[in-house]
Amino acid sequence: xxxxxxxxxxxxxxxxxxxxxxxxxxxxxxxxxxxxxxxxxxxxxxxxxxxxxxxxxxxxxxxxxxxxxxxxxxxxxxxxxxxxxxxxxxxxxxxxxxxxxxxxxxxxxxxxxxxxxxxxxxxxxxxxxxxxxxxxxxxxxxxxxxxxxxxxxxxxxxxxxxxxxxxxxxxxxxxxxxxxxxxxxxxxxxxxxxxxxxxxxxxxxxxxxxxxxxxxxxxxxxxxxxxxxxxxxxxxxxxxxxxxxxxxxxxxxxxxxxxxxxxxxxxxxxxxxxxxxxxxxxxxxxxxxxxxxxxxxxxxxxxxxxxxxxxxxxxxxxxxxxxxxxxxxxxxxxxxxxxxxxxxxxxxxxxxxxxxxxxxxxxxxxxxxxxxxxxxxxxxxxxxxxxxxxxxxxxxxxxxxxxxxx
Numbered sequence: 172x173x174x175x176x177x178x179x180x181x182x183x184x185x186x187x188x189x190x191x192x193x194x195x196x197x198x199x200x201x202x203x204x205x206x207x208x209x210x211x212x213x214x215x216x217x218x219x220x221x222x223x224x225x226x227x228x229x230x231x232x233x234x235x236x237x238x239x240x241x242x243x244x245x246x247x248x249x250x251x252x253x254x255x256x257x258x259x260x261x262x263x264x265x266x267x268x269x270x271x272x273x274x275x276x277x278x279x280x281x282x283x284x285x286x287x288x289x290x291x292x293x294x295x296x297x298x299x300x301x302x303x304x305x306x307x308x309x310x311x312x313x314x315x316x317x318x319x320x321x322x323x324x325x326x327x328x329x330x331x332x333x334x335x336x337x338x339x340x341x342x343x344x345x346x347x348x349x350x351x352x353x354x355x356x357x358x359x360x361x362x363x364x365x366x367x368x369x370x371x372x373x374x375x376x377x378x379x380x381x382x383x384x385x386x387x388x389x390x391x392x393x394x395x396x397x398x399x400x401x402x403x404x405x406x407x408x409x410x411x412x413x414x415x416x417x418x419x420x421x422x423x424x425x426x427x428x429x430x431x432x433x434x435x436x437x438x439x440x441x442x443x444x445x446x447x448x449x450x451x452x453x454x455x456x457x458x459x460x461x462x463x464x465x466x467x468x469x470x471x472x473x474x475x476x477x478x479x480x481x482x483x484x485x486x487x488x489x490x491x492x493x494x495x496x497x498x499x500x501x502x503x504x505x506x507x508x509x510x511x512x513x514x515x516x517x518x519x520x521x522x523x524x525x526x527x528x529x530x531x532x533x534x535x536x537x538x539x540x541x542x543x544x545x546x547x548x549x550x551x552x553x554x555x556x557x558x559x560x561x562x563x564x565x566x567x568x569x570x571x572x573x574x575x576x577x
Contacts (some may be wrong), residue, residue: 221277233495255511313333318337332546335464342573357404358374359425361391413429439459441461442461442494461557468563
């Protein structure tokens with residue numbers, strides 16, 4: 172995602188990450204910590220990965236699932252011998268989504284011996300931390316940023332995202348909708364996010380390229396009622412589909428007010444509307460589709476994803492809130508693959524390894540980087556549908572023709 176610096180709070184915040192036994196750190200409130208020793212940077216046989224993410228604040232619902240999953244992946248890697256023969260220590264700082272905390276938090280974990288840095292799933296929020304890592308020539312990875320700007324395009328030569336890029340995501344939304352026979356569309360864009368703006372722009376470009384027609388376009392912001400927009404849509408030509416380019420809680424308000432206002436057209440969204448935590452307030456919601464990383468409720472077509480979701484539930488007593496938990500596993504998998512090839516923690520060498528190793532088989536799906544693009548835009552994604560208040564798997568899709576904004 173790519174949130175603004177003054178984004179409004181999200182609903183459905185998860186609690187702080189639970190502690191795991193072994194070498195993986197517990198999630199602190201606002202201070203760095205690492206289980207197993209007073210200072211992970213001096214622990215014999217350990218390699219420290221710094222994690223500067225949010226278990227609380229408006230990024231909490233997005234950051235927490237991949238953050239928790241990283242702890243599970245670190246346990247698995249350590250059980251298999253670690254990275255380069257060293258046990259992985261996650262040195263975590265919960266920034267609380269305090270925007271002035273990221274740069275100092277990155278400095279703290281780097282000073283404590285971190286060899287790579289993992290940051291919050293939003294470019295605007297995490298970029299101060301990423302820039303600190305760049306200054307130290309350190310690999311920095313965001314588990315689920317969707318904007319291709321995280322990387323060389325944004326001045327981050329050692330910055331990568333394990334996310335499924337917005338160009339691929341929105342392309343899939345358009346191609347799925349058109350294939351369903353929904354040849355006319357209304358676009359609803361939450362203008363508080365660059366991510367949601369790009370999503371609707373890409374949807375429109377690909378949808379019209381396929382032969383679809385846009386009936387009308389409407390903007391909204393988090394916290395706004397869209398009743399006037401609902402009235403306009405209800406009074407006009409009935410759309411084949413509504414592209415709701417938003418995120419909760421605003422995106423959920425759109426869905427509820429559309430249905431309450433008698434608009435019954437199918438609605439499709441991207442990763443910003445993943446999760447079941449927002450559907451409870453809309454009884455009987457149907458014909459709502461979401462394109463996202465994975466099906467988190469045990470019905471994903473990849474058995475490894477279902478096993479990971481079950482392990483998550485066993486460890487944390489609840490299912491991950493969004494399918495992007497798979498990107499947490501993938502972050503450490505990619506770091507290990509890069510080190511195995513580079514044989515060094517030098518940022519430039521790790522970056523060169525990721526850029527040249529071809530397709531990586533990660534839990535989030537096949538992932539390939541290049542010198543110009545440090546995010547996957549061609550990865551298969553899942554189309555899910557709200558059924559009985561839960562997101563259920565519909566199909567897996569790969570974008571046929573990836574479309575970019577701008």
